Amino acid sequence: MHNYQAIAERYLAMWNEPALKRRRALVAVGWIADGRYADPLMEGHGHDGIAAIIEDARASFPGHSFTLRGKPDGYGPFLRFAWSLAPNGGALVAGGTDVARLDEAGSFIEVTGFLDGNASHE
Numbered sequence: 625m626h627n628y629q630a631i632a633e634r635y636l637a638m639w640n641e642p643a644l645k646r647r648r649a650l651v652a653v654g655w656i657a658d659g660r661y662a663d664p665l666m667e668g669h670g671h672d673g674i675a676a677i678i679e680d681a682r683a684s685f686p687g688h689s690f691t692l693r694g695k696p697d698g699y700g701p702f703l704r705f706a707w708s709l710a711p712n713g714g715a716l717v718a719g720g721t722d723v724a725r726l727d728e729a730g731s732f733i734e735v736t737g738f739l740d741g742n743a744s745h746e
Contacts, residue, residue, distance in 0.1 A: 626730050632696035632705040635724070635732070639678055639690045651675045655732045663720070663737030687711050693719065701726045701733075 638654055641647040652671050661668045661677060668677040688711050696705035702725055709718040719740040725733045 626698060626701075626703070626726060628696040628698040628703050628705070631703055631724075631726065631730050632692055635705075635722075635735075636690045636692060636707060639681065642682075644679070647678060648675045651678070653731075656727060659732050660734045661737070662735075663722075664739055685709060685711075685717065688717065701728075 634650075634654060638647060638650040641650055648671070651674050655671060655674055658670055659674060661674050666677045666680065668674040688709050690707050690709050693706040693708050696703060698704060702723065704721060704723050706721045707719060708716050710716045720738050721740075722735050722737045724735045727733055
């Protein structure tokens with residue numbers, strides 16, 4: 625059985641990691657080699673593609689951090705959790721819910737992101 629809380633926290637730590645080399649290492653150990661991330665604004669495949677979209681998001685929102693909203697839940701290989709993006713100590717700029725499919729070891733196979741409100745291309 626997966627520890628969904630710990631996996632969601634580990635996932636957001638990848639997005640929040642400021643050091644490029646460390647962030648790429650977290651992606652390499654947290655995702656399967658041919659993993660896939662997609663949301664209405666971006667998509668990445670494999671370790672390099674996923675690391676690149678995280679880098680793009682960090683460049684677009686310098687000084688911002690992702691935090692969990694509520695308690696992650698899951699069933700079998702699936703994990704669902706909500707998140708917020710805000711500058712440290714500042715007002716929310718984005719939020720959403722991600723649904724992930726995990727392998728038996730808890731590595732990410734696929735993550736699909738759903739953005740709240742007008743952050744997505746509706």
